Amino acid sequence: MVLYPVMRKLLDKRVVLASASPRRQEILSHAGLRFTVVPSKFKENLSKASFPTPYAYAMETAKQKALEVARRMHQKDLRAPDIVIGADTIVALEGLILEKPVDKTDAYSMLSRLSGKEHSVFTGVAIVQCSSQGGGLDLDVSEFYEETRVRFSQLSEELLWEYIHSGEPLDKAGGYGIQALGGMLVEAIHGDFHNVVGFPLNRFCKKLAELYHPPRPEDRPREKQDSIPAVDTFDRLGDSKGAGPGQGGARGDRRRPQAPGREHAKDADSKPSVESVPPTAVLELIDGYKVSKALFTACKMKLFDLLRDEGPLSTADVARKIGASEGGTGQLLDVCAGLGLLDKTEGGYSNTPLATLYLLSDGEYSLHSLIMIHEEFSWPFFSYLDFAVREGTVQTQRALGTAGEDHYQECFYKNREKKLQFMRAMHGHTKVAARHVATAFDLSGFTSACDLGGSTGALAYELARQYPGLKVTIFDLPEVIEDAVFFKPHGPEAGQVSFVPGDFFRDTLPEADLYILSKILHNWPDDKVHQLLSRISRSCKPGGGLLLVEMLLDEDKCRPLPALLKSLTMMVLFQARERSLSEYHILLQAHGFTDVRAVRTGSIADAVLATRA
Numbered sequence: 001m002v003l004y005p006v007m008r009k010l011l012d013k014r015v016v017l018a019s020a021s022p023r024r025q026e027i028l029s030h031a032g033l034r035f036t037v038v039p040s041k042f043k044e045n046l047s048k049a050s051f052p053t054p055y056a057y058a059m060e061t062a063k064q065k066a067l068e069v070a071r072r073m074h075q076k077d078l079r080a081p082d083i084v085i086g087a088d089t090i091v092a093l094e095g096l097i098l099e100k101p102v103d104k105t106d107a108y109s110m111l112s113r114l115s116g117k118e119h120s121v122f123t124g125v126a127i128v129q130c131s132s133q134g135g136g137l138d139l140d141v142s143e144f145y146e147e148t149r150v151r152f153s154q155l156s157e158e159l160l161w162e163y164i165h166s167g168e169p170l171d172k173a174g175g176y177g178i179q180a181l182g183g184m185l186v187e188a189i190h191g192d193f194h195n196v197v198g199f200p201l202n203r204f205c206k207k208l209a210e211l212y213h214p215p216r217p218e219d220r221p222r223e224k225q226d227s228i229p230a231v232d233t234f235d236r237l238g239d240s241k242g243a244g245p246g247q248g249g250a251r252g253d254r255r256r257p258q259a260p261g262r263e264h265a266k267d268a269d270s271k272p273s274v275e276s277v278p279p280t281a282v283l284e285l286i287d288g289y290k291v292s293k294a295l296f297t298a299c300k301m302k303l304f305d306l307l308r309d310e311g312p313l314s315t316a317d318v319a320r321k322i323g324a325s326e327g328g329t330g331q332l333l334d335v336c337a338g339l340g341l342l343d344k345t346e347g348g349y350s351n352t353p354l355a356t357l358y359l360l361s362d363g364e365y366s367l368h369s370l371i372m373i374h375e376e377f378s379w380p381f382f383s384y385l386d387f388a389v390r391e392g393t394v395q396t397q398r399a400l401g402t403a404g405e406d407h408y409q410e411c412f413y414k415n416r417e418k419k420l421q422f423m424r425a426m427h428g429h430t431k432v433a434a435r436h437v438a439t440a441f442d443l444s445g446f447t448s449a450c451d452l453g454g455s456t457g458a459l460a461y462e463l464a465r466q467y468p469g470l471k472v473t474i475f476d477l478p479e480v481i482e483d484a485v486f487f488k489p490h491g492p493e494a495g496q497v498s499f500v501p502g503d504f505f506r507d508t509l510p511e512a513d514l515y516i517l518s519k520i521l522h523n524w525p526d527d528k529v530h531q532l533l534s535r536i537s538r539s540c541k542p543g544g545g546l547l548l549v550e551m552l553l554d555e556d557k558c559r560p561l562p563a564l565l566k567s568l569t570m571m572v573l574f575q576a577r578e579r580s581l582s583e584y585h586i587l588l589q590a591h592g593f594t595d596v597r598a599v600r601t602g603s604i605a606d607a608v609l610a611t612r613a
């Protein structure tokens with residue numbers, strides 16, 4: 001769907017694939033991309049230990065591969081290509097990164113490790129846009145990664161050696177090729193097959209669509225030629241001269257995103273015109289609320305559940321089953337198809353993987369309850385955004401028709417059904433990013449953790465899975481704890497997690513080496529935030545840790561857009577907000593925490609770790 005417009009945009013560009021991998025060449029040429037192959041000479045020898053996650057390593061290697069080619073071509077030709085694409089595929093198992101085996105013995109050691117277990121295949125991709133002006137080279141890097149989970153069956157020694165002797169493992173990450181003989185070793189795969197073979201085509205197309213069709217105001221950050229340390233520390237952020245922390249520091253030259261029209265406005269000679277600054281971006285902004293409302297409505301009508309259970313279904317069937325008009329249902333279904341949530345074929349409508357993963361009401365990573373909270377609570381509060389901005393107060397009276405003091409209670413704990421909906425919403429939202437957060441830092445030095453406001457335990461159970469030596473206590477309101485049992489997993493990690501009822505503003509906090517505040521600080525106004533941090537600071541022993549899980553704003557507070565919108569939501573609902581790393585640093589320092597580090601996980605929540613001085 002996005003392919004054609006994107007590929008058309010690339011037709012007049014010099015595209016280079018910085019990879020010797022025949023698989024990548026094949027995947028991209030089958031997708032209709034025209035490109036030249038220039039294998040990268042970058043030595044894949046970055047220190048793995050310096051990356052907090054395997055995918056951070058893969059993304060950085062991909063970026064360095066692409067940058068090496070862009071610079072080399074620029075030096076040689078004095079004209080770099082328009083776009084250089086780099087990729088790096090790795091296999092990750094139990095914290096270990098496996099690349100291509102060096103010999104048969106190495107292949108044996110890799111494959112026997114993978115036998116009978118599930119592992120992740122990560123491909124990091126870098127898209128480097130080059131422009132050479134006045135002899136200089138300006139590079140603009142966009143990166144992403146994709147993860148596919150692969151489960152191997154139990155491999156006998158005989159099969160293992162026969163496979164190794166076939167010669168297939170040697171030029172492949174993890175020592176196998178799923179696309180050929182190695183496919184016989186694989187019991188199950190969850191995610192994009194092409195990603196395992198070396199290139200996540202689907203994500204790549206979406207990324208291109210984001211970059212080229214149409215240009216969006218919240219364009220990705222621009223990078224100069226320096227590399228990105230995966231962990232931001234405040235000290236590093238503060239290095240840059242004349243810029244706020246974060247600009248020109250750890251994340252390179254992150255210039256302001258250029259909204260269409262901004263660059264024209266700067267140029268006094270060229271007056272913006274409808275031709276040079278088309279209105280597409282504004283029209284898209286106008287339509288934003290329609291997109292949200294279409295999603296809310298489809299979820300409210302449980303269309304995705306219906307199509308999972310009985311699909312593919314025609315418009316008439318769907319309309320009949322949900323008791324709605326055929327005309328309206330057809331339009332809603334088509335919009336969902338246009339949004340990439342449904343596939344429409346001659347056989348009828350069915351869910352796309354995106355809908356299957358996130359929009360079913362009972363999926364493991366379901367965001368259905370979260371969507372319903374937005375429909376029922378955020379939507380009415382946002383209707384009074386102008387009042388909230390003007391008056392600087394929460395618009396409970398206008399939005400809910402009540403003047404309740406504690407509208408958090410009002411919204412989410414009104415009755416058991418609402419409370420469970422809220423808990424399910426938080427559960428799905430936390431679960432999506434839980435693994436990214438749990439592995440953002442090496443927390444193996446901690447033996448006890450206390451997740452304050454940890455609700456259903458979505459993060460606690462993931463921490464327990466990642467750190468078998470860690471005991472996690474969830475400290476939350478009694479009414480939350482009494483229903484947390486519904487979310488308990490069946491695995492051994494359940495035994496590492498316990499629940500203590502209490503109010504973190506009033507009751508004594510349980511003892512722990514590591515305190516966790518996951519999406520808590522953004523719920524409260526500043527005075528409450530200080531009150532809570534001061535209580536944690538008093539309970540935390542010197543050397544203990546505090547892990548914050550929030551969406552980090554960039555230092556200029558103009559990016560990333562999801563964090564900005566989240567912040568606006570927190571303002572409208574609670575007169576609260578999201579913060580930048582330097583703001584957290586100041587807060588944490590004021591309460592006796594030092595060594596503040598952050599990892600932007602690339603998922604829907606980032607992680608900040610600090611140590612009690």
Ligand SMILES: Cc1cn([C@H]2C[C@H](O)[C@@H](COP(=O)(O)OP(=O)(O)OP(=O)(O)O)O2)c(=O)[nH]c1=O
Nearest residue numbers: 019020021088089172173176177178196197198
């Ligand atoms: C897991 C797996 C990997 N692979 C391949 C994809 C990649 O080519 C390779 C991982 O090595 P990479 O270092 O990512 O790529 P490469 O060395 O082949 O090419 P270049 O560095 O020039 O870009 O493993 C498969 O073909 N099938 C598989 O199932």
